[in-house]
Every structure is written in C-alpha cells, then in structure tokens.
Amino acid sequence: MMLSALQFSRVLARPHGDTLSTCLHTSSILLTTRRKGRKGSIKTGSPPKTRLAKSLKATGKAKRLGKLEVAPKSRPSFIRDNVPHEGKLPHEHAFSNRRREPERRRPDKPLSAEERHFAAIAHSERAERRTEATRERRGTIANLLEQEFDTSSYPSLGALPQSFSSPPLLPGLQQCLHELIGGNAKPTAIQALALKHLFVNRDSKERWTECLLASETGSGKSIAYLLPLLQDLKHTELASLHSSPSPRKPTSKKPFNPRSLILAPTHELSRQLAGFAKRLSHMIKLRIMCASRANVPSTAKEKGTASKMKKLINVLDNSDDAEIIIPSGGRTSRPVDVMVGTPMKLLELERGRGWNWEQQARERALLVNNDNMPEQNTSQEASSVDLGRKFWVDDPEMGLENVEWVVVDEADILFDPDFQEATRTLLADIAAARGRPVPVSALPAPAAQGSQQKSDSPQHISYPFNLLLTSATIPTSLSNYLSAHHPTLTRLASPRLHHLPRNLRTEHASWTGGNKDADIERRIRRVWAEDSFVHVKNAYSGSDPVKLSKVIVFCNKRRKVGELGAFLDGRGIKTVALTGTADSRQRGSNHHLDGFLKRNPSAVSISPASPAAPAPSESDPAVTPHVLVTTSLLSRGLDFSPDIKHVFIVDEPRNMIDFLHRAGRTGRAGETGKVVVFGRSKGRGSGRAGEMRKRVGAMTM
Numbered sequence: 001m002m003l004s005a006l007q008f009s010r011v012l013a014r015p016h017g018d019t020l021s022t023c024l025h026t027s028s029i030l031l032t033t034r035r036k037g038r039k040g041s042i043k044t045g046s047p048p049k050t051r052l053a054k055s056l057k058a059t060g061k062a063k064r065l066g067k068l069e070v071a072p073k074s075r076p077s078f079i080r081d082n083v084p085h086e087g088k089l090p091h092e093h094a095f096s097n098r099r100r101e102p103e104r105r106r107p108d109k110p111l112s113a114e115e116r117h118f119a120a121i122a123h124s125e126r127a128e129r130r131t132e133a134t135r136e137r138r139g140t141i142a143n144l145l146e147q148e149f150d151t152s153s154y155p156s157l158g159a160l161p162q163s164f165s166s167p168p169l170l171p172g173l174q175q176c177l178h179e180l181i182g183g184n185a186k187p188t189a190i191q192a193l194a195l196k197h198l199f200v201n202r203d204s205k206e207r208w209t210e211c212l213l214a215s216e217t218g219s220g221k222s223i224a225y226l227l228p229l230l231q232d233l234k235h236t237e238l239a240s241l242h243s244s245p246s247p248r249k250p251t252s253k254k255p256f257n258p259r260s261l262i263l264a265p266t267h268e269l270s271r272q273l274a275g276f277a278k279r280l281s282h283m284i285k286l287r288i289m290c291a292s293r294a295n296v297p298s299t300a301k302e303k304g305t306a307s308k309m310k311k312l313i314n315v316l317d318n319s320d321d322a323e324i325i326i327p328s329g330g331r332t333s334r335p336v337d338v339m340v341g342t343p344m345k346l347l348e349l350e351r352g353r354g355w356n357w358e359q360q361a362r363e364r365a366l367l368v369n370n371d372n373m374p375e376q377n378t379s380q381e382a383s384s385v386d387l388g389r390k391f392w393v394d395d396p397e398m399g400l401e402n403v404e405w406v407v408v409d410e411a412d413i414l415f416d417p418d419f420q421e422a423t424r425t426l427l428a429d430i431a432a433a434r435g436r437p438v439p440v441s442a443l444p445a446p447a448a449q450g451s452q453q454k455s456d457s458p459q460h461i462s463y464p465f466n467l468l469l470t471s472a473t474i475p476t477s478l479s480n481y482l483s484a485h486h487p488t489l490t491r492l493a494s495p496r497l498h499h500l501p502r503n504l505r506t507e508h509a510s511w512t513g514g515n516k517d518a519d520i521e522r523r524i525r526r527v528w529a530e531d532s533f534v535h536v537k538n539a540y541s542g543s544d545p546v547k548l549s550k551v552i553v554f555c556n557k558r559r560k561v562g563e564l565g566a567f568l569d570g571r572g573i574k575t576v577a578l579t580g581t582a583d584s585r586q587r588g589s590n591h592h593l594d595g596f597l598k599r600n601p602s603a604v605s606i607s608p609a610s611p612a613a614p615a616p617s618e619s620d621p622a623v624t625p626h627v628l629v630t631t632s633l634l635s636r637g638l639d640f641s642p643d644i645k646h647v648f649i650v651d652e653p654r655n656m657i658d659f660l661h662r663a664g665r666t667g668r669a670g671e672t673g674k675v676v677v678f679g680r681s682k683g684r685g686s687g688r689a690g691e692m693r694k695r696v697g698a699m700t701m
C-alpha cells in the first residue's frame with residue numbers, strides 16, 4: 001500500500017529529468033498512457049483514468065443510490081459588478097481584432113447593477129443561440145463530446161437559489177464574499193447547487209454528507225465548497241460556546257487539531273486555497289492554516305545529518321496570507337479550523353515526519369535497480385539494500401479526532417488509481433481517529449475499458465465526517481470508484497461539465513517547419529501587437545503604457561520547459577520557466593508565481609472607467625515576466641490572473657483531461673481568454689492533430 005503513497009510524493013519531488021519525472025503526477029499518469037498506446041492517447045480506447053465519464057449517475061446494486069442534479073443550461077455563467085476582474089462583464093470584453101464603436105465601449109453613464117444583470121442574461125442567451133447555430137452547422141463533430149457527457153438527459157430537480165442570501169449566510173461571511181467577488185455577484189451553476197444541497201440540516205438523521213461537485217474550470221468550485229464548510233464550522237463553534245466554556249479546546253495533546261481538512265494535489269494550490277479561505281473567513285474569525293511545502297524531503301538527503309535536516313525544515317514562513325506550518329516539535333496546542341495541504345504533507349503531520357522513510361529508501365533503491373538492470377532480482381536487491389544512515393522520525397503533530405469536514409480538491413487526481421493510496425490512507429486515519437475505522441484494503445484495478453466496475457460485492461465506505469469531492473473532469477475510473485464504494489454520494493454538476501468555459505476561444509496554429517521556439521516567440525509577439533493595436537484604437541489614454549497580456553505556455557517535458565525559457569529570455573522576453581523541481585518552489589511560498597496568480601482584490605485598484613495604468617517597468621516584457629512556461633504541474637486548480645488571456649499548448653496534450661485543465665487556466669470567472677493549440681497541419685502527426693482539432697471543437701459547444 002505504501003508504495004503507491006510514496007510514488008505520489010516521489011513524482012512531486014523527483015530530482016532529475018527522465019520522462020516520467022517531467023511534471024506533476026497528471027502528466028506522469030498520462031505518460032503511462034502514452035507508453036501503452038501512443039496512438040490511442042486521445043481516442044476512446046484510452047484507459048478509464050484518462051477517459052471522461054459518459055454519465056455521472058450512480059450505478060450498482062446498492063439499495064439506495066445517491067442523487068444526481070445537473071443545473072439547467074439557461075443559467076448565465078457569471079454575473080457580478082466591480083470586482084474581482086476590473087469590473088468587466090462578458091459583454092464589455094472583446095478580442096482585440098474585433099471592431100467596436102467607442103461610444104458603446106465607454107458609456108458616459110455606467111450601467112446600473114440591475115441593467116448589468118439583465119445585460120449579462122441577454123449576453124448569455126445570445127451566446128446560447130450562437131452555440132446552437134454553430135452546432136447545427138458543424139453537425140456530427142459536435143457529437144464527439146455529447147457522447148461523453150450528455151446533460152440534456154437530466155431533468156432539473158427544482159428551482160435553484162438565485163442569490164447568495166438563500167439560504168442566509170452569516171453576515172461576516174456574506175461581507176467577505178462581497179469583498180471578493182462583488183456585491184451583485186450571483187451564484188454560478190455549481191454554487192447554486194451547493195447552496196441548495198450542502199448547507200447541513202442540523203436536524204437531519206443523516207449526519208454526514210458525501211457529495212461530488214463537478215463543473216468546468218474557473219466556475220467557482222472553491223466558493224461552492226467553502227461557503228457551506230465555513231458556515232458550518234462557525235455554527236458548530238457558536239453552538240458549542242453555549243454548551244461548554246471552551247469550545248475550541250483541542251481534545252488531543254498534539255499541537256494541531258483541525259476541524260476540517262482541504263486536500264489539494266500541489267503545494268501551490270494548497271497555498272492559494274488557504275489564502276482564499278482566509279480572505280473568505282476573516283470576518284467570522286476562523287483559523288486557516290496551510291501545511292504544504294514543496295520539495296521538502298521527508299527523509300534525510302545523503303549528505304545531511306538529522307540535526308541539519310531538522311534545522312532546515314523548522315522554518316516558519318509567514319509571508320503569505322495564510323499561516324504556514326512547518327512541523328517542529330514542542331509547540332503548544334493550537335485550535336485550527338481549516339488545515340490545507342497535500343495528502344502526503346498532512347500524513348506527515350499526522351504520523352510524524354519521516355514515518356515512511358524506510359519504505360521510501362527501499363523504493364528509491366528499487367528505482368535505481370530498475371534503471372540499471374531491468375526485470376530480474378529487483379525485489380531481492382531492494383530488500384537487501386543497505387539503508388545506511390540513521391533517519392529520524394518526528395512526533396506526530398496533528399490530531400484528527402476533531403475533523404468534521406474533508407474536501408478533496410482535484411479529486412480525479414487524488415483518487416487516481418496511482419495516487420489514491422495516500423488520500424485513502426489519510427481518510428482512513430481520520431475515520432479511525434474519530435472512532436469508526438474503515439478498512440483500507442487494496443482496491444481492484446480499474447474496470448476494463450468500456451465497462452463499469454464488475455465487483456460482486458464492492459465494499460461500501462462510509463466515513464464519519466462530511467466528504468466533498470471536486471473536479472472539472474470526471475474520468476471513468478473515478479466514476480466507477482464512486483459507484484462501487486460511495487453509492488449514496490450526491491453528485492452535483494454544471495451543464496458545461498467537460499466543456500471549455502463559455503468565454504474561452506480556441507485557435508489552432510501550425511508549425512512553420514522551422515525552429516518551433518521561434519514560432520512560439522512570433523506568436524507571443526503577435527498577441528502583444530494585437531494588445532497595442534487595441535490600446536491605440538481604444539485611445540484609453542495616450543501616454544499610458546500598453547497593458548500587455550500575459551501568456552502561459554504548456555509543454556510536456558521538463559527539458560523543453562528549460563530550453564524554451566532560455567530561448568525566450570535570450571530573445572528579450574523575460575520568462576518564468578517552472579518545473580516540479582525548480583529551486584524557487586522549495587522556498588515554500590507562491591512568490592515564484594508573482595504576477596501570474598490572481599491577486600487579492602483588495603490589493604488591486606479597481607476603476608472600471610479608467611483601467612489601472614501599469615508602471616512602465618511592469619508593462620515591459622523585457623523587465624517583468626509576461627510569459628510562464630511550465631508543465632502540467634501548474635495546470636490544476638490554480639486561479640491565474642485575468643491578465644492571462646492566452647494559453648499556448650505547444651505539445652500535443654496526452655488526452656482531453658489534460659487539455660481541459662491546461663486550457664482552463666484562462667477564460668476563468670467569465671473573463672475572455674484564448675487557447676492556442678500548436679500542431680502539424682501536414683505530414684507526420686497531422687492526422688492526430690486533426691482529430692485533436694475535432695475534439696477541441698466539440699468541447700467549445
């Protein structure tokens with residue numbers, strides 16, 4: 001069991017670049033796919049973990065199956081007023097090359113909130129009509145994705161809340177929400193579903209909720225799960241205030257006793273989620289902590305002594321929004337409301353840092369042996385390997401008995417057959433700590449292609465806490481796993497699940513046949529030329545520097561990231577090139593992504609009438625990085641700045657799941673965005689590029 005758990009951490013912190021270590025686990029999963037069948041990677045013949053589920057309905061022989069509700073299609077995606085994205089509604093945005101009348105762009109009299117609301121609805125209806133028209137024109141191509149997830153077959157189960165006031169939120173929570181997304185913001189489809197289903201009925205017989213939240217990228221899933229979570233934590237705290245003098249008193253002697261956990265696949269996402277949760281809860285005074293730190297090894301390196309290692313690790317970083325904890329013994333007990341981290345970091349806190357060193361060392365030895373002498377004797381070699389030095393194991397620092405909520409963000413990754421061991425081990429530890437152990441046996445391999453899981457008596461798992469899973473993509477493997485082990489789980493989905501966000505446009509670019517890096521540079525400069533053109537046309541203010549778009553470039557391999565980064569730097573385009581093992585990640589904060597991740601709205605000066613003018617150096621791409629080159633490491637969950645209007649996919653994505661997450665780093669929260677997919681238009685590889693084009697086309701419907 002532990003082997004896979006260790007694989008998980010190894011993929012995140014693998015030292016050198018073979019292909020498998022290219023990037024985050026997503027890609028390593030997908031690479032496995034490619035090895036098995038290169039040509040089949042984006043075809044329906046791909047394995048269940050890389051194939052999108054056709055249906056979210058629970059299947060199986062369980063007496064009671066969880067309900068599924070899909071929000072109706074007619075809901076407009078995003079309605080808000082001034083924050084967080086400079087106050088622009090979808091209808092106020094346009095791509096640079098579109099001609100518009102200046103009077104209409106910059107009305108003297110700003111629209112009232114109500115007018116904006118109806119304008120957004122009208123916009124959404126127009127978009128819907130356009131989509132229908134395109135669908136008719138494209139005929140069969142559109143059906144490519146409809147075969148995967150057809151929302152039209154799900155009847156609506158009744159009205160959904162139209163505002164964030166039903167059910168009523170705590171005043172402090174409501175105020176923080178307004179600060180973050182604007183006073184007139186309306187719930188998105190997935191948020192409306194969460195408001196309807198997730199506000200715990202304290203009188204209900206069934207105490208614990210299990211729910212899957214599935215909706216397209218950038219559709220506000222974080223708020224969808226944070227609101228019910230934070231509100232319930234506060235209610236519980238207030239209720240216990242009346243019954244006991246010290247409501248937050250921890251029941252164990254361990255330093256940290258969180259009441260809820262949020263699990264995320266990467267250190268960066270953990271940091272961002274913790275910061276976001278902190279901003280959302282600062283008025284209701286809940287304590288949010290982040291337990292994640294990239295690339296800090298759990299065991300001593302070859303040259304390090306135990307004491308040196310401890311010194312290295314006991315660094316407290318308070319530079320970000322949320323408090324960061326790095327394990328260090330002997331602190332006094334502190335109540336924590338929400339603890340965010342990767343499953344491995346949380347396991348380390350709970351079991352003691354270094355708890356799995358022996359297994360890790362064995363696995364490393366196995367890896368070395370596998371590289372040098374494939375196939376024979378590997379297990380023998382591994383078991384006889386001299387583990388060498390003395391490793392230390394810290395005392396456990398986190399008690400789990402208070403945990404009442406667990407959120408698994410990016411659940412398809414964290415429940416992926418390759419990585420679910422760490423997640424499930426942690427969940428089982430919580431259940432055991434709360435006095436209702438659940439078995440953690442090895443699961444059967446995912447069902448064979450095209451079939452549902454065929455186990456006669458799959459083991460139903462019922463955890464003694466609320467469990468929320470979220471993802472923008474539900475692969476068949478996750479769907480099967482949930483049907484087999486969580487048949488009563490409620491499934492909530494937005495009608496655009498497995499599609500690109502509505503405001504995200506796609507474009508296919510052909511390689512010229514020469515230097516690919518030069519092709520990419522040309523394309524980046526073209527984006528900036530368009531920005532300049534729009535700036536001049538709009539004549540916002542003659543002397544203001546042009547606000548150039550930022551671009552994320554996704555590659556498949558770590559080596560390619562380094563090469564392209566160096567090439568662009570050499571051409572005067574300052575670039576951040578980031579892979580899983582970059583030194584900048586090891587420092588623990590998200591500063592290596594400054595300028596790319598979305599900032600706290602309170603730190604952004606917002607004035608819709610006069611867009612903020614960047615300082616000259618900020619707008620100079622030779623001085624301030626405007627391009628981020630990375631692998632799938634950063635494709636999951638991160639909320640990038642609305643300045644990122646372009647995502648370039650320069651290596652063919654391994655499958656549509658990978659594509660959806662990469663593309664979804666732009667076009668978020670109703671913003672416009674464009675994804676440019678590079679490929680061959682003729683010769684070798686052009687056939688696959690053509691198929692990719694069709695699939696991408698279907699995802700825009």
Ligand SMILES: Nc1ncnc2c1ncn2[C@@H]1O[C@H](COP(=O)(O)OP(=O)(O)OP(=O)(O)O)[C@@H](O)[C@H]1O
Binds near residue numbers: 188215637664668
């Ligand atoms: N109702 C709303 N109105 C306006 N903006 C919103 C609303 N809900 C969320 N947002 C904003 O949308 C952005 C995207 O939200 P979030 O990161 O939660 O998306 P997501 O669905 O989790 O995306 P991903 O699948 O990529 O993780 C955030 O900047 C958030 O502040």
